[in-house]
Amino acid sequence: MPIKDPLAKREYMRAYMRKNYLRDKESRWKRTEAWRKAHPEVHAATQARYRDRNREKIHAVLAVIDKRPHRIEARKQWKREHPELMQRINFKARLKRKLAVATNGGSCTPAQWHARCAFYGWRCAYCGKQLNRGTVEIDHVIPVAKGGTGWASNLVPACRSCNSSKGSRMLLPSRLARYLERDDISESG
Ligand SMILES: [Zn+2]
Numbered sequence: 154m155p156i157k158d159p160l161a162k163r164e165y166m167r168a169y170m171r172k173n174y175l176r177d178k179e180s181r182w183k184r185t186e187a188w189r190k191a192h193p194e195v196h197a198a199t200q201a202r203y204r205d206r207n208r209e210k211i212h213a214v215l216a217v218i219d220k221r222p223h224r225i226e227a228r229k230q231w232k233r234e235h236p237e238l239m240q241r242i243n244f245k246a247r248l249k250r251k252l253a254v255a256t257n258g259g260s261c262t263p264a265q266w267h268a269r270c271a272f273y274g275w276r277c278a279y280c281g282k283q284l285n286r287g288t289v290e291i292d293h294v295i296p297v298a299k300g301g302t303g304w305a306s307n308l309v310p311a312c313r314s315c316n317s318s319k320g321s322r323m324l325l326p327s328r329l330a331r332y333l334e335r336d337d338i339s340e341s342g
Pocket residue numbers: 277278279280281282311312313314315316
């Protein structure tokens with residue numbers, strides 16, 4: 154029975170393909186695996202090309218996957234099992250950050266920093282938690298890893314929790330975000 158309606162035809166074909174695919178899934182997968190093993194370079198190149206073209210998509214998916222409890226536990230476990238590797242990784246990360254700090258430049262005196270804290274009312278710029286000299290941490294609004302400088306204008310007070318969860322992501326301090334949302338500021342003013 155030939156189907157006239159093109160949309161219905163497409164649906165029919167889709168259902169047919171799906172059924173066919175599911176029936177044949179395992180042997181298909183085996184054939185694909187065999188092909189990959191026989192052509193490792195071609196497979197690697199294809200994967201590299203995909204990674205390159207879909208970097209943001211992959212990051213978005215991984216960000217969700219990586220937050221699942223068993224993945225977090227698996228990472229912790231891996232770190233516990235590879236202390237020497239972790240030491241090397243951490244050392245390299247510190248070195249990289251030091252290099253970035255030196256390259257990006259900028260400096261801030263203690264007096265300037267305390268003025269920044271006072272400007273924010275000694276509260277975390279992200280969650281508003283009350284801080285003091287003992288609990289305040291320096292957060293780079295534009296992260297060091299993204300080229301952020303050490304000038305006072307790039308530094309805001311943050312609580313430990315916000316500072317460590319922010320990592321090298323770019324987040325607007327709530328005060329700045331609220332300011333940008335206001336519609337009573339004109340470009341000249
Ligand atoms: Zn906070």
